[in-house]
Amino acid sequence: MSNINITESAQTYLKGLLEKQNVDGIGVRLFVSQPGTAYAETCLAYCRPGEEKRDDEQVALEGFIAYLDQPSLPFLEDAVVDYVADKLGGQLTIKAPKAKQPAVAFDGPVEQQIVEILTGEINPGLASHGGEVRLIRLEEDVAVLQFGGGCQGCSAVDMTLKDGVEKTLMERIPVLKGVRDVTDHSQRENAYYK
Numbered sequence: 245m246s247n248i249n250i251t252e253s254a255q256t257y258l259k260g261l262l263e264k265q266n267v268d269g270i271g272v273r274l275f276v277s278q279p280g281t282a283y284a285e286t287c288l289a290y291c292r293p294g295e296e297k298r299d300d301e302q303v304a305l306e307g308f309i310a311y312l313d314q315p316s317l318p319f320l321e322d323a324v325v326d327y328v329a330d331k332l333g334g335q336l337t338i339k340a341p342k343a344k345q346p347a348v349a350f351d352g353p354v355e356q357q358i359v360e361i362l363t364g365e366i367n368p369g370l371a372s373h374g375g376e377v378r379l380i381r382l383e384e385d386v387a388v389l390q391f392g393g394g395c396q397g398c399s400a401v402d403m404t405l406k407d408g409v410e411k412t413l414m415e416r417i418p419v420l421k422g423v424r425d426v427t428d429h430s431q432r433e434n435a436y437y438k
Contacts, residue, residue: 248274250303250310250325257327257336259307269293273300275313276320276343281376281392284343286323319343355382357417366409377409380426385419391427
């Protein structure tokens with residue numbers, strides 16, 4: 245099982261919620277939406293029979309099964325699902341410290357250097373505009389990048405790419421021959437500058 249802690253109090257609380265659904269075999273599904281970005285959210289949802297996915301990791305708990313979304317597993321590492329009772333009933337909390345961290349699943353140190361520069365230096369600046377950029381792959385020493393949030397469809401993205409991202413990466417990582425943006429910038433609804 246992945247290193248995820250669903251506390252006894254959370255299991256008891258969830259079991260009670262599931263019993264109220266009156267659906268045999270209902271469980272819960274744990275996943276991260278927009279993992280590895282500043283907008284990542286850890287989600288817990290009902291999982292009715294037939295809604296589970298083939299590659300889900302299944303965790304048998306007291307009276308139900310938790311289905312862990314396979315692509316979310318690196319982002320759920322060290323997550324804690326807890327329930328704390330209080331005077332108003334209580335609160336279920338999910339803490340996933342790695343949900344917003346980019347998953348470095350690349351082949352070598354060049355990719356890791358790119359991810360560290362994007363995460364530590366470039367994305368904090370883009371975040372002020374609600375944007376972010378991430379490495380998709382390294383292709384013949386060219387960093388293939390994708391913008392998201394306020395950067396997707398932004399009219400200033402070419403300037404951001406050339407004067408900011410590309411300049412920084414190429415200065416810091418001499419083996420890089422260039423960067424390429426594979427973002428679909430026709431989607432402009434969240435763009436910072438239209």
